[in-house]
Amino acid sequence: MGFCFSEVLPDVFHIEDSLGVCMTLLCGSREALLVDTGFGLEDVAAFASSLTDRPIRPVLTHGHYDHILGAGWFSEAALLEEDRELAQEHGSAFWRKRTLEEAARRGFYADEEAFLSRPAPVWKKLEEGWIDLGGLSVQVIRCPGHTEGSAVFYIPERALLLTGDDWNPCTWLFFPEALPVQVYRRNMQQLLKLPFRHVLCPHRTELYERSMLEDFITGLTDDKLLSAKPVDNGAWLGIRTVQAEPAPDQCIIFDAEKMRRYGQENHERE
Numbered sequence: 001m002g003f004c005f006s007e008v009l010p011d012v013f014h015i016e017d018s019l020g021v022c023m024t025l026l027c028g029s030r031e032a033l034l035v036d037t038g039f040g041l042e043d044v045a046a047f048a049s050s051l052t053d054r055p056i057r058p059v060l061t062h063g064h065y066d067h068i069l070g071a072g073w074f075s076e077a078a079l080l081e082e083d084r085e086l087a088q089e090h091g092s093a094f095w096r097k098r099t100l101e102e103a104a105r106r107g108f109y110a111d112e113e114a115f116l117s118r119p120a121p122v123w124k125k126l127e128e129g130w131i132d133l134g135g136l137s138v139q140v141i142r143c144p145g146h147t148e149g150s151a152v153f154y155i156p157e158r159a160l161l162l163t164g165d166d167w168n169p170c171t172w173l174f175f176p177e178a179l180p181v182q183v184y185r186r187n188m189q190q191l192l193k194l195p196f197r198h199v200l201c202p203h204r205t206e207l208y209e210r211s212m213l214e215d216f217i218t219g220l221t222d223d224k225l226l227s228a229k230p231v232d233n234g235a236w237l238g239i240r241t242v243q244a245e246p247a248p249d250q251c252i253i254f255d256a257e258k259m260r261r262y263g264q265e266n267h268e269r270e
């Protein structure tokens with residue numbers, strides 16, 4: 001199996017790992033930024049180094065295991081402070097074993113002992129603001145939603161936005177660590193002020209046009225959210241998950257109870 005990649009824009013590589021999650025390598029003339037690191041079953045540091053001879057700095061869009069476990073192939077990695085604890089939890093044996101189960105289901109051989117014993121990197125604090133890679137600049141933007149410490153990345157020279165799990169064509173907002181859908185919507189609406197033309201997300205390999213994300217965000221109307229239909233997410237029992245379709249062929253799955261509670265509390269405050 002191994003990694004698949006394509007250079008979706010000049011010096012922008014979207015890389016898919018063997019379990020199907022994507023990361024993005026941004027190659028400047030001075031250094032490279034690896035946004036997310038995948039499940040980490042294979043040496044992502046070595047693979048990224050085959051695409052650039054510049055030093056590579058890993059940064060994470062949020063603390064979930066399918067994005068952070070690959071950071072163990074580096075000595076340090078940065079994420080927003082709010083997701084540090086989540087990343088520590090998701091680096092635990094529980095989530096590593098879950099990853100190995102998924103690998104086994106897909107018939108992927110992994111060195112289990114090495115994977116379970118690989119030390120976590122030193123977690124560094126990712127700061128909001130600009131990173132200059134040399135010829136490519138990256139704006140780190142705090143955008144709580146999918147998790148409290150979710151970050152999105154904007155690259156003006158390529159008119160590109162990397163959304164992390166804050167947006168995929170099917171967006172998951174039902175975990176306990178996700179914010180109420182109303183707060184998520186407000187934060188996502190801010191992103192539309194940026195003049196991006198292209199979008200990459202972690203759970204698809206395609207480079208999308210702006211309209212795809214724009215249709216999704218503008219489609220998150222009260223009507224759509226209130227008429228969301230129950231959907232069974234299987235693994236996270238006890239959460240009343242519902243699904244809305246903000247745009248054609250796109251969906252958002254969220255916690256209806258969290259939306260109701262937030263609506264009530266904020267209505268009462270008015």
Ligand SMILES: [Zn+2]
Nearest residue numbers: 062064146165
């Ligand atoms: Zn996630």
